[in-house]
Amino acid sequence: MSTATRQMHLAAHFPGVNNTTVWADPRSGSQIDFSSFEHLARTAERGRFDFFFLAEGLRLREHNGRIHDLDVLGRPESLTVLAALAAVTDRLGLAATVNATFNEPYELARRLATLDHLSEGRAAWNVVTSFDAFTGENFRRGGYLDRADRYTRAAEFVATARELWDTWTPDGTPRPFAHRGQHFAIEGEFTVPRSPQGHPVVIQAGDSPDGREFAASTADIVFTRHGTLESGRAFYADVKARLAKYGREPDQLKIMPGVTFVLGDSDAEAQERAAEIRRRQVSPQNALLALEQVWGRDLSAYDPDGPLPDIDPDPGSSLVQGRVRHGDPLAVAARWRALSEEKGLSIRQTVIETTGRQSFIGSPRTVAEQLTEFVAADAADGFILVPHLTPGGLDDFVDRVVPLLQERGVFRSEYGGPTLRSHLGLAEPVWKG
Amino acid sequence: MPATAPLHLAAEIGGPPRYDPGHYTGLARLAEHGALDFVTLGDSFARPGPDALAVLSRVAPATGRIGLVPTVTTTHTEPFHVASAVATLDWVSRGRAGWYVDVSTTGAEARLFGRRPAAPAGELWREAGDSAEVSARLWDSWEDDAEIRDVATGRFVDRDKLHYIDFEGADFSVRGPAIVPRPPQGHPVTVVDGTGGPARETAARHADVVLVRATTPEQAAAARTDLRRRAAAYGRDPDTLRVLVALTVDLGDAETAPEPGLESGPPLAAGGSYYRGGPVDLAELITRWHRGGAADGFHLTPISPGRDLERIVNGTVALLQHRSLFRTFYPGGTLREHLGLARPANRYALEGGRA
Numbered sequence: 155m156s157t158a159t160r161q162m163h164l165a166a167h168f169p170g171v172n173n174t175t176v177w178a179d180p181r182s183g184s185q186i187d188f189s190s191f192e193h194l195a196r197t198a199e200r201g202r203f204d205f206f207f208l209a210e211g212l213r214l215r216e217h218n219g220r221i222h223d224l225d226v227l228g229r230p231e232s233l234t235v236l237a238a239l240a241a242v243t244d245r246l247g248l249a250a251t252v253n254a255t256f257n258e259p260y261e262l263a264r265r266l267a268t269l270d271h272l273s274e275g276r277a278a279w280n281v282v283t284s285f286d287a288f289t290g291e292n293f294r295r296g297g298y299l300d301r302a303d304r305y306t307r308a309a310e311f312v313a314t315a316r317e318l319w320d321t322w323t324p325d326g327t328p329r330p331f332a333h334r335g336q337h338f339a340i341e342g343e344f345t346v347p348r349s350p351q352g353h354p355v356v357i358q359a360g361d362s363p364d365g366r367e368f369a370a371s372t373a374d375i376v377f378t379r380h381g382t383l384e385s386g387r388a389f390y391a392d393v394k395a396r397l398a399k400y401g402r403e404p405d406q407l408k409i410m411p412g413v414t415f416v417l418g419d420s421d422a423e424a425q426e427r428a429a430e431i432r433r434r435q436v437s438p439q440n441a442l443l444a445l446e447q448v449w450g451r452d453l454s455a456y457d458p459d460g461p462l463p464d465i466d467p468d469p470g471s472s473l474v475q476g477r478v479r480h481g482d483p484l485a486v487a488a489r490w491r492a493l494s495e496e497k498g499l500s501i502r503q504t505v506i507e508t509t510g511r512q513s514f515i516g517s518p519r520t521v522a523e524q525l526t527e528f529v530a531a532d533a534a535d536g537f538i539l540v541p542h543l544t545p546g547g548l549d550d551f552v553d554r555v556v557p558l559l560q561e562r563g564v565f566r567s568e569y570g571g572p573t574l575r576s577h578l579g580l581a582e583p584v585w586k587g
Numbered sequence: 588m589p590a591t592a593p594l595h596l597a598a599e600i601g602g603p604p605r606y607d608p609g610h611y612t613g614l615a616r617l618a619e620h621g622a623l624d625f626v627t628l629g630d631s632f633a634r635p636g637p638d639a640l641a642v643l644s645r646v647a648p649a650t651g652r653i654g655l656v657p658t659v660t661t662t663h664t665e666p667f668h669v670a671s672a673v674a675t676l677d678w679v680s681r682g683r684a685g686w687y688v689d690v691s692t693t694g695a696e697a698r699l700f701g702r703r704p705a706a707p708a709g710e711l712w713r714e715a716g717d718s719a720e721v722s723a724r725l726w727d728s729w730e731d732d733a734e735i736r737d738v739a740t741g742r743f744v745d746r747d748k749l750h751y752i753d754f755e756g757a758d759f760s761v762r763g764p765a766i767v768p769r770p771p772q773g774h775p776v777t778v779v780d781g782t783g784g785p786a787r788e789t790a791a792r793h794a795d796v797v798l799v800r801a802t803t804p805e806q807a808a809a810a811r812t813d814l815r816r817r818a819a820a821y822g823r824d825p826d827t828l829r830v831l832v833a834l835t836v837d838l839g840d841a842e843t844a845p846e847p848g849l850e851s852g853p854p855l856a857a858g859g860s861y862y863r864g865g866p867v868d869l870a871e872l873i874t875r876w877h878r879g880g881a882a883d884g885f886h887l888t889p890i891s892p893g894r895d896l897e898r899i900v901n902g903t904v905a906l907l908q909h910r911s912l913f914r915t916f917y918p919g920g921t922l923r924e925h926l927g928l929a930r931p932a933n934r935y936a937l938e939g940g941r942a
C-alpha cells in the first residue's frame with residue numbers, strides 16, 4: 155500500500171466531563187438521555203466510523219474540597235449504555251473505558267464477553283488504571299494499590315481476562331480454569347462461550363513508560379493525547395518500536411490520538427469559530443480554575459482579566475482530586491508566564507491560548523487534507539474525534555469531511571466486515587486451549 | 588385487599604443459556620404484547636449464561652413499555668458499580684428498570700473472585716440490604732434539579748444539590764455522590780424473593796416488589812400479611828409493597844391438562860412452587876387467589892419460556908383481560924406506574940427542606 159492511500163481509522167468520543175464540552179451553547183442537549191447517545195452513535199455509523207468511545211470517571215471531580223461545578227457532569231455506566239446502543243447500530247464498534255483497579259477480572263471479563271455476543275463482535279475495552287485513594291472511597295477496598303503496581307495489576311488483569319475468554323473450546327464446551335498470580339488467585343468455570351471476536355478489542359490510554367510498555371505488550375489500540383504532528387510522530391515511533399520485543403508487527407497496534415476539530419465554509423470562518431468556541435470553553439470562572447489546577451493553590455482572589463500570579467505552583471498540592479494531571483506544574487507555569495509576558499495576556503487570555511486550542515481547524519477540504527497528511531507522516535493510524543457539542547457535534551464532520559476522505563481513498567465507504575476487528579484490520583486472537 | 592385491586596403479572600424469560608440478543612428481545616416483546624408489568628432475567632456466576640443486566644439493556648431500545656428486571660448479585664460485586672449499572676438501565680429504558688437482588692452463597696462462586704470465602708446466607712442477606720441501601724442513597728445523591736446550566740455564573744450544576752452518602756457498613760463504605768444523575772424513576776424498582784429466612788427481613792426493609800413461593804392461597808396471604816407488618820415496623824407504608832406469588836409453570840402440550848393444580852415439587856426450575864396444567868386453569872387459579880386477597884399478583888417462571896410464554900400471553904393473560912381482571916394496554920410509561928408505585932421523594936432534598 156502506498157503512503158498516499160494509507161487507510162485511516164476514525165472513532166467518535168462522546169463529549170466528556172471537562173470544559174472541551176460547551177454546555178452553554180443553545181444547541182447543547184442532554185449528556186445523559188439515551189437519545190443523545192443514540193444520535194451520536196448513529197451519526198458515527200452513518201460516517202462508517204470504526205467505533206464509538208465512552209470515557210469513565212468513578213468519582214465526581216473535586217476542586218478545593220468541593221465538587222467541581224463548572225463543567226458537564228454525570229454520565230451513564232459505559233457497558234450498560236453500549237449494550238443498549240448495540241440495539242440501534244449494526245456495525246459500529248462499541249468501546250467502554252473500564253478501570254482495572256476497582257474491578258475484578260471474572261466479572262468484568264464476563265461483562266465484556268457478553269457485550270461482544272450482544273453486539274455480534276463489536277466490543278472494545280479501554281483499560282485504565284486510576285488507583286487513587288480519593289476514587290477508592292467509593293469501593294470496598296478503598297485506595298489499596300500503590301502507584302507502582304497500577305500496571306502490574308492491569309497487565310495481570312488483561313492476561314487473566316484473556317485466559318477466561320479462551321476457556322470455552324471453539325466448539326462451545328466450557329472447561330474449568332485456574333489462575334494464580336501476584337494479584338489474582340481464582341478458579342472455576344466461565345459462564346460465557348468464546349465471543350464473536352475471540353477477545354474484545356483492547357485499548358490502552360496511559361502515557362508513562364510503564365503505560366506504553368503495557369500497550370506494546372497487549373493492546374490493540376493506544377488512545378493518546380499526542381495530537382500534534384511533532385509529538386504524534388515521536389510517540390508513534392516510540393510505541394511502535396516497543397512491539398518487536400513482544401513478537402508483534404507495527405500493524406498490530408493502532409495509534410489513535412484524541413483530537414478536536416472546527417469546520418467552516420472557509421478556513422477563515424473556521425478560525426473565527428474556533429476562537430469563539432475557545433472563549434466559550436474558557437469562561438472567566440473556568441480560566442481561574444485552570445490556573446488553580448496548574449498552581450495547586452486557591453487563586454479565587456485573582457482577576458481573570460488581570461495578570462498571572464507571582465507565586466509559584468505547589469507541586470504536592472491535593473487541591474485537585476479525581477482528574478488526571480498532565481505535566482510538571484512548575485514547567486507549565488513557567489511556560490504560561492513567558493507567554494503572558496511576551497504577548498501581554500491576561501489570565502483568561504493565557505488559558506485560552508494554551509489550553510483550548512483545537513487540533514484541526516479549517517474548511518472540510520483543509521481538515522481532510524490535514525488528517526490525511528497526519529497519517530501519511532506516521533503521526534497516527536487514525537483519530538478519536540472529540541466533538542464539543544452533545545449530541546450534534548459530529549454531524550458536520552460526517553456530512554462534509556468523511557465524503558472527502560472517502561473520495562481521497564483514505565477512508566472506507568462501506569464496512570468490509572461485521573466485527574470491530576475487521577474494521578481495524580486485526581486478526582482474531584489465536585485460541586489458546 | 589379490595590377485590591378490585593389491580594392485578595400485577597410478571598414473567599421470567601431465562602432458560603437454557605442463550606447468547607443471541609434476538610432470543611431475549613422476542614420474549615420481552617411477547618410479554619409486552621400481553622401488557623405484563625415486567626420480565627425478569629435470572630443470572631448467576633454458578634452456571635452458563637450471559638450477564639443479565641446487559642441483556643436487558645440490549646432489549647430496552649427494542650421494547651417500549653415493559654419493565655426490565657435483571658438478577659444482580661450483591662455478594663461479590665461492588666455496590667457502587669451495581670447502583671450505576673441499574674441507574675443506567677433506567678436511563679436507557681426511560682424509566683422501566685428494576686433489579687432482582689440475589690446473593691451468591693457457594694464456595695465455587697467465591698473462588699471465581701478469590702477475595703473472601705463463602706459466607707452464610709444470613710450474613711450475605713444483611714450485606715444485600717446494605718447494598719440496596721447504598722443504591723437508594725446513590726440514586727438520591729443527585730437531586731432532580733441539580734443540573735442548572737447557569738450561564739451567568741458559569742455553573743453546570745448546583746453543587747448544594749449533590750450529596751455525599753457516607754455509607755459505613757460492616758462490609759464496605761461508600762462516599763458518593765453517584766456518577767450517574769438521578770434515574771427517571773427516582774429509584775428503579777427493587778425486587779427480592781422474600782419467601783423465607785434472612786431474605787424476608789431484607790425484602791421487608793428494602794424491596795418494592797417481594798416474591799413469595801406458596802402452595803396455598805392461605806400460605807401466600809400469611810406471607811403477605813407478615814411482610815406488610817415487617818415493612819410497617821421499618822417505618823414504611825405497607826401499601827408501597829407489592830407481593831407477588833412466584834410460580835413455576837409447565838403448561839404442557841394440551842389446552843387443559845388432565846390434573847391441573849399446584850404441587851410443591853419437583854423443583855424443576857429455580858425457586859417457585861410448581862404449577863402444571865393448561866393456560867385456562869392457570870387463569871382460574873390466578874383469579875381465585877387474587878380475588879381472595881392472597882397476593883397483589885404473580886411472577887411466572889415458565890419451565891420452557893420459548894413454548895410456555897406464548898401460552899401464558901395468548902391463553903392465560905388473554906382470558907384475564909377478557910374478564911377485565913388485567914390491563915389490556917399500558918396506561919403509564921414507567922415500571923413504577925405499571926405497579927402503581929409513586930416516584931419516591933428524594934431523602935436529601937427532604938432533609939434540605941427541613942433544615
Ligand SMILES: Cc1cc2nc3c(=O)[nH]c(=O)nc-3n(C[C@H](O)[C@H](O)[C@H](O)COP(=O)(O)O)c2cc1C
Nearest residue numbers: 209210251282283284359360361362365377378379
Ligand atoms: C487520552 C487519555 C484518556 C484517558 N481516559 C481516561 C478515562 O476515561 N478514565 C480514567 O479513569 N482514566 C483515563 N485516563 C488515564 C489513564 O488510564 C491512566 O490511568 C493515566 O494516564 C495514568 O497512567 P500513566 O501514568 O501511564 O499515564 C486517560 C489517559 C489518556 C492519556
